[in-house]
Amino acid sequence: MTSTEARGEDSDLGGARGVLAAAQAWRADGRSFALALVVEAEGSTYRKPGAFAVIAARGERRGALSGGCLEPGVEELALHALESDAPQSAEFDTRGDDDVVFGSGSGCRGRMRVIAIPVRPDRSSPLYDCIVDAMEQGEALCVALAIEGPEHGLGTAWNATSEIQIGTTPAMSAPLAPLRGLARGRHRMVLQGRTTEFALFHIRPPLRLLLFGAGPEASPLLRCARTLGWFTVIADHREALLMPRCLPADRLLCARPPAACAALDPLQFDAAIAMTHLASADLDALRALAASSVGYVGLLGPPARRDELLAQLDDASRAALGGRLHAPVGLALGGEGPGAIALSIVADLQRHLAERA
Amino acid sequence: MDMQSAYRDLYRDIVRDHGRAPHCVGELASATTQGEAHNAVCGDRVRVTLHLDGNGRIRELRHATEGCLLCNASASLMALHVVGLRRAGLRAMHMRLTALITGNPAGLLLDDGVLPGDLGALAGVAAFPSRRPCVMLPWEALDGALCEAGGAVLQDLLRDQH
Numbered sequence: 001m002t003s004t005e006a007r008g009e010d011s012d013l014g015g016a017r018g019v020l021a022a023a024q025a026w027r028a029d030g031r032s033f034a035l036a037l038v039v040e041a042e043g044s045t046y047r048k049p050g051a052f053a054v055i056a057a058r059g060e061r062r063g064a065l066s067g068g069c070l071e072p073g074v075e076e077l078a079l080h081a082l083e084s085d086a087p088q089s090a091e092f093d094t095r096g097d098d099d100v101v102f103g104s105g106s107g108c109r110g111r112m113r114v115i116a117i118p119v120r121p122d123r124s125s126p127l128y129d130c131i132v133d134a135m136e137q138g139e140a141l142c143v144a145l146a147i148e149g150p151e152h153g154l155g156t157a158w159n160a161t162s163e164i165q166i167g168t169t170p171a172m173s174a175p176l177a178p179l180r181g182l183a184r185g186r187h188r189m190v191l192q193g194r195t196t197e198f199a200l201f202h203i204r205p206p207l208r209l210l211l212f213g214a215g216p217e218a219s220p221l222l223r224c225a226r227t228l229g230w231f232t233v234i235a236d237h238r239e240a241l242l243m244p245r246c247l248p249a250d251r252l253l254c255a256r257p258p259a260a261c262a263a264l265d266p267l268q269f270d271a272a273i274a275m276t277h278l279a280s281a282d283l284d285a286l287r288a289l290a291a292s293s294v295g296y297v298g299l300l301g302p303p304a305r306r307d308e309l310l311a312q313l314d315d316a317s318r319a320a321l322g323g324r325l326h327a328p329v330g331l332a333l334g335g336e337g338p339g340a341i342a343l344s345i346v347a348d349l350q351r352h353l354a355e356r357a
Numbered sequence: 358m359d360m361q362s363a364y365r366d367l368y369r370d371i372v373r374d375h376g377r378a379p380h381c382v383g384e385l386a387s388a389t390t391q392g393e394a395h396n397a398v399c400g401d402r403v404r405v406t407l408h409l410d411g412n413g414r415i416r417e418l419r420h421a422t423e424g425c426l427l428c429n430a431s432a433s434l435m436a437l438h439v440v441g442l443r444r445a446g447l448r449a450m451h452m453r454l455t456a457l458i459t460g461n462p463a464g465l466l467l468d469d470g471v472l473p474g475d476l477g478a479l480a481g482v483a484a485f486p487s488r489r490p491c492v493m494l495p496w497e498a499l500d501g502a503l504c505e506a507g508g509a510v511l512q513d514l515l516r517d518q519h
Binding site: 072073076097098099101102103104105 | 365366369372373376425426427481482484485486487488
């Protein structure tokens with residue numbers, strides 16, 4: 001069994017991972033930038049709480065918080081944060097008639113609050129650093145930030161195992177502990193003796209996808225996944241099919257499904273798809289995935305083939321797959337060929353990801 | 358409704374009306390000069406053709422604007438209000454409009470006072486700095502036309518804004 005780390009150009013990488021890849025490169029080059037983070041949204045807005053972009057001192061950016069209509073304002077906010085070396089927040093409100101005529105002109109009718117936090121190469125930035133860690137570990141992050149008054153930009157963040165103070169000390173943030181039990185949204189808490197409005201939101205990690213089979217639809221599927229910023233691993237025992245140049249996955253693994261599962265720990269994945277075009281290999285994959293807790297198990301191929309494969313599994317495996325099995329995998333969009341199949345699979349995975357949120 | 362809200366609604370309606378049905382649209386067959394300006398970020402493009410008389414006075418102006426509602430409204434309002442002006446008058450009007458949309462009341466007191474007619478309706482853009490270029494683009498095109506005719510009128514001011 002061989003394994004290859006095969007990353008494409010960072011410019012191809014989208015989603016939150018693409019934003020952080022650019023930010024990490026700036027940081028390595030000793031450049032400052034602002035992390036612009038959506039902390040509240042109401043009505044129709046392009047992005048939702050937890051979305052972020054990064055903007056460097058010369059106005060370079062990666063990521064978008066709107067379709068373009070609000071970006072000049074976001075950039076202005078980010079540059080203000082960099083110049084003042086302090087968090088800055090602003091509300092972008094497109095609900096009024098004045099905005100349609102004089103403002104963004106978007107007509108979206110929504111409200112979004114953005115906080116811009118300076119990140120400098122010569123010092124740590126607790127919120128930025130813990131977002132990077134969470135994305136790398138594939139963990140969701142809960143964040144509570146003060147959005148008004150002298151404490152704005154301060155707060156706390158936590159995941160299943162740890163808590164991080166953002167500009168506060170453990171003693172200062174102790175009164176914020178009840179936030180852990182509250183729903184996303186705005187909450188009033190006491191910080192440093194003052195009642196302060198907090199925005200509580202989640203930052204979701206990218207979808208983690210495991211593919212069994214490097215057939216013709218793997219390449220367009222992985223390209224789409226990379227554009228969306230998903231973390232991907234592809235496993236196939238046919239060495240000739242595992243061509244890194246054509247398969248922009250985070251990792252390529254030359255192994256049959258049972259060996260791949262043993263090497264990878266399927267627990268780390270949100271979704272896995274059996275798409276080897278070989279009945280025996282797909283059956284091996286289904287058997288291995290039945291024993292895992294991967295939430296979405298896809299099987300490529302027609303219903304009759306699915307039924308034949310399921311008939312070869314034991315009762316316990318069939319029961320274990322239960323409602324997790326999506327077969328035939330993909331949304332019924334119509335069309336044929338590798339590109340259309342890849343699109344239908346990506347579309348269904350995106351639906352699954354959105355429902356999970 | 359208070360007076361301020363009433364004015365805001367009125368101004369918004371004026372801008373919307375001009376934006377949706379702009380005046381003085383097209384090409385002037387008798388044009389003595391022409392100018393064009395575009396904004397690569399938002400894609401707005403304005404072309405003006407005008408007829409200057411022997412004294413440098415604008416006799417007639419037409420604009421062809423491919424842009425947002427605000428850019429169309431500004432081109433329409435400009436076209437209605439610059440006819441009859443010479444370079445000094447254009448410069449004063451341009452300065453007052455700049456003061457208005459940058460929220461600088463001191464600038465409005467230049468020369469003989471406020472902006473004529475409906476041009477003041479563009480004041481609403483003062484709260485949205487990113488949209489100011491949409492208002493000023495027709496004036497850049499006008500400046501280009503005046504340069505073409507010989508001698509800049511607004512160029513220095515336009516440069517200062519960018």
